[in-house]
Amino acid sequence: MRILINRIPMLNVGFNFIYSLLGDYKVPLNLTYAWNYGSIAGLFLTIQLISGIFLSMFYIPHIELAFNSIHIIMTNIPGGWLLRSIHANGASFFFIAIYCHMLRGLYYTSYSKVSIWYTGVIIYVLLLATAFLGYVLPWGQMSYWAATVITNVLTVFPVIGQWLVEWVWGGYAINNATLTRFYSLHYILPFVITIVAILHLLLLHNIGSSNELMISTKLLSTIRFYPFHIFKDLYVILFFFLIYLFIVFYMEELFNHSDNYIPANPLVTPAHIVPEWYFLPFYAILRSIPHKTFGIIYALLSIIVLFIMPIVHRKYIYTIITDDDRSIIWFIVLNFVFLGYLGSQTTESPLIELGFLLTHIHLFFFFIYYPLISIYSFIQYYILKKISTYKFAYL
Numbered sequence: 001m002r003i004l005i006n007r008i009p010m011l012n013v014g015f016n017f018i019y020s021l022l023g024d025y026k027v028p029l030n031l032t033y034a035w036n037y038g039s040i041a042g043l044f045l046t047i048q049l050i051s052g053i054f055l056s057m058f059y060i061p062h063i064e065l066a067f068n069s070i071h072i073i074m075t076n077i078p079g080g081w082l083l084r085s086i087h088a089n090g091a092s093f094f095f096i097a098i099y100c101h102m103l104r105g106l107y108y109t110s111y112s113k114v115s116i117w118y119t120g121v122i123i124y125v126l127l128l129a130t131a132f133l134g135y136v137l138p139w140g141q142m143s144y145w146a147a148t149v150i151t152n153v154l155t156v157f158p159v160i161g162q163w164l165v166e167w168v169w170g171g172y173a174i175n176n177a178t179l180t181r182f183y184s185l186h187y188i189l190p191f192v193i194t195i196v197a198i199l200h201l202l203l204l205h206n207i208g209s210s211n212e213l214m215i216s217t218k219l220l221s222t223i224r225f226y227p228f229h230i231f232k233d234l235y236v237i238l239f240f241f242l243i244y245l246f247i248v249f250y251m252e253e254l255f256n257h258s259d260n261y262i263p264a265n266p267l268v269t270p271a272h273i274v275p276e277w278y279f280l281p282f283y284a285i286l287r288s289i290p291h292k293t294f295g296i297i298y299a300l301l302s303i304i305v306l307f308i309m310p311i312v313h314r315k316y317i318y319t320i321i322t323d324d325d326r327s328i329i330w331f332i333v334l335n336f337v338f339l340g341y342l343g344s345q346t347t348e349s350p351l352i353e354l355g356f357l358l359t360h361i362h363l364f365f366f367f368i369y370y371p372l373i374s375i376y377s378f379i380q381y382y383i384l385k386k387i388s389t390y391k392f393a394y395l
Contacts, residue, residue, distance in 0.1 A: 026222040027229055028211040034108075035209065036236040037101040043237055044094040045197060049190050051087040059137065061183035063176045066139040067263045085252040091131055092255045093244050095278040098124055102306075107329050110210040111310045119200040121306045126193045128279070128303075133186035135276055139179065140260030145273050147174055147182070153286075156296040174266070272346055280343030281336050285362075287347060288355030298359055305366035313370040315377055328365065335362055 027035075058077055060069040073080040102124065104110070111117040136147045151168050155161040170177025223229075247254055255277060259270050275283050282299045289295035335358055342355045 025205055025225040027209050027225055029221045029223055030211050030213065031209065031229065032212065033232070033236055034100075034104045036233050037097050037104065039233040040237055040240050041094060041097040041101055042197065043241075044090050044097055045190070045194065047090045048087065048094060049194065051083055051090060052187070052190060054083055055087055056187060059183070061137070061180050063139060063179050063264070066137065066179060070138045081252070082248070085248045089244065089247050089252065089255060091134065092277070093240070094127065095131070097240070098127060099278075103329075103333060105210075106309075106332075107326070108210055108212060109214055109313070109315070111313070112214070112315075113207050113210060114310045116200065116203045116207060117310055118307065119196055119203060123193055123196050123200060124306070125303065126189055126196065130186060130189040130193065131276065131278065133182045133189070136179070136182050137186060138260055139264045141262045141264055141268070141270050142257045142260040142273070142275075144174065144264035144266065145270055146275050147178065149273060149275075151178075153296050153299075156293050156300075274344055277340065277344070280340035282343075284339045284343030284355045285359045288342070288352055288359050298363070301363060301367075302359075305363070309366065309370070312366060312374060314374045328369070332362065332365055 055073065058069060058073050058080065060066060070084070073084055075081070077083075102120070105117065105120065132146070132150060136143045151165055151174070154164040154168065157164060166172060168178070168181070169175065170181060257274055274280075282302060285302055286295045286299045289298050339355065339358050339362065342351055342358070345351050
């Protein structure tokens with residue numbers, strides 16, 4: 001096999017590139033299983049790409065035919081139900097891997113590696129957009145009304161807001177042009193995510209992995225990614241994949257909403273509009289704020305906080321992660337999860353008031369708590385620097 005690869009230049013270049021990414025890369029010895037979720041996310045990105053390409057061969061992006069084409073895929077195409085189950089549930093597991101990966105980054109302050117963090121956040125935002133576009137494609141009741149709710153977010157822009165909505169729709173209401181555009185973008189964006197993911201990996205290999213001690217990789221004992229960490233990753237991937245296959249074969253409708261098996265009807269609003277679970281925290285924020293414009297702004301801010309995290313939380317003096325730091329991160333995570341729960345419930349009191357409170361708590365940590373901690377750290381650093389300068393001058 002190696003002789004064949006050496007004789008074909010393109011194969012040789014590809015093999016060397018993959019080996020440099022997965023084999024020759026040096027990582028710290030102290031990496032735990034928390035560092036495996038990036039590999040799991042890469043696996044599910046591949047699954048989504050392949051299954052999506054095959055589904056596109058049967059799907060018809062037309063408002064009169066889209067719903068029936070999904071039905072035909074599920075019932076008439078050999079293995080079609082399996083293909084759709086793989087793709088639909090793969091999206092949820094992709095998000096699970098991404099959320100765990102981001103949690104590890106927040107927990108161990110990996111956002112201090114700014115370029116790696118930003119490319120990761122861009123992947124997350126692109127993934128949110130791709131998942132939303134994919135949710136619209138079945139053209140069921142939930143698909144249609146989810147598109148209606150989310151596209152109306154653009155009205156937050158003054159003066160041009162309504163024009164932007166009509167431009168996205170391709171008319172004065174959601175129509176066939178809307179579905180065609182969403183389908184095209186849903187097909188293209190995964191390839192954009194793949195390009196950004198490769199850039200994310202290249203930056204990671206250039207800068208080095210983070211670790212529990214938050215010390216530069218160059219100062220720690222390292223080993224090659226292959227074979228130890230490859231098999232360590234495979235162990236977690238196998239465990240993750242078994243759960244995924246169980247849901248694909250035996251609980252394929254676990255993450256789906258029953259109303260999405262009703263054809264889209266612009267004249268009938270569902271009693272309870274519920275997006276996919278990975279959008280629920282943002283949906284809870286959106287509807288917890290009484291004013292529509294401020295609700296949209298708050299929901300956008302809850303995503304923007306990921307971009308500003310390297311700026312608002314900076315450590316000028318090196319300190320290890322304390323129990324207080326861990327408690328704050330877990331509190332933020334639990335608060336975010338509970339917001340997701342509120343997003344799945346009906347719009348009624350006292351859930352609306354509770355969502356309002358949790359929304360402000362969520363934003364408080366990123367816009368007030370962490371900036372204050374950074375200022376305190378800078379003051380400590382400044383005082384210690386002055387003291388050390390004074391001592392050297394005295395000596």
